[in-house]
Amino acid sequence: MPVYQLDDKLWFPDPHLGEEDGLVAVGGDLSVDRLLLAYSNGFFPWFSFRTQHQPLWYCPLQRFVIFPREIHVSHSMRQLYRQDRYRVTLNTDFDGVIRGCATAQNRNTEDGAWLGPDIIKAYTELHRQGFAASVEVWEKQETDDCLVGGLYGVNLGRAFFGESMFSLMPSASKLALIYLARMFDHLGGLMIDCQFETPHLRSMGGRYIPYEEYIALIRKR
Secondary structure, eight states: OOOEEEEEOOOOOGGGGGTTEEEEEEEEOOOOHHHHHHHHOOOOEEEOTTTOOOOEOOOOOOEEEEOGOOOOHHHHHHHHHHHSSEEEESSSSSSHHHHHHHHGGGGGGGGGGOHHHHHHHHHHHHHHHTTEEHHHHHHHHSSSSSSEEEEEEEEEEEEEEEEEEEESSSTTTHHHHHHHHHHHHHHHOEEEESSOOHHHHHTTEEEEEEEEHHHHHTTTO
């Protein structure tokens, strides 16, 4: 299957024409306008920032998502959630979260690391314009609370597109996801896009839906 070369114009090809792994296009930029067009059609950028000098754009036809009302909260997580050890906030420290996602467990030194300076700059601008959000998990301390986990992603309408999460303490990212799902459901959100399946996300209720159902949810008002 072909991989399309993007140019300076804002467009994306039909995702049904992409490769089996979801790769559809290469090139273009990471401008706010292009990113918003991408997410509204199910595309997202994912590329190794050290070896790939143009964005790679993916749009898998089977989408791994969590429906907020289906979030699975285990007994141990319910206990942790009720403890007074952590507090969870929204959009309090986007910079801390995205940089935590980039560097936790030395991710930025690994082969294939994707959360590099260009991605950080692009999504920070999305956040500044109100299209990207973060959830922070803080460990309570006597003086200043310490950021120990969180997640960030893009919010368009009734869909949230999760980009990355991190934990410096056990289950901190799970706390962030539970908070996101509950808050998003309360606000009328329909879907959290997880992009890729992981055992962690599957255990919390993630499942696959076809692209046609996925895009209908994105466009639902």
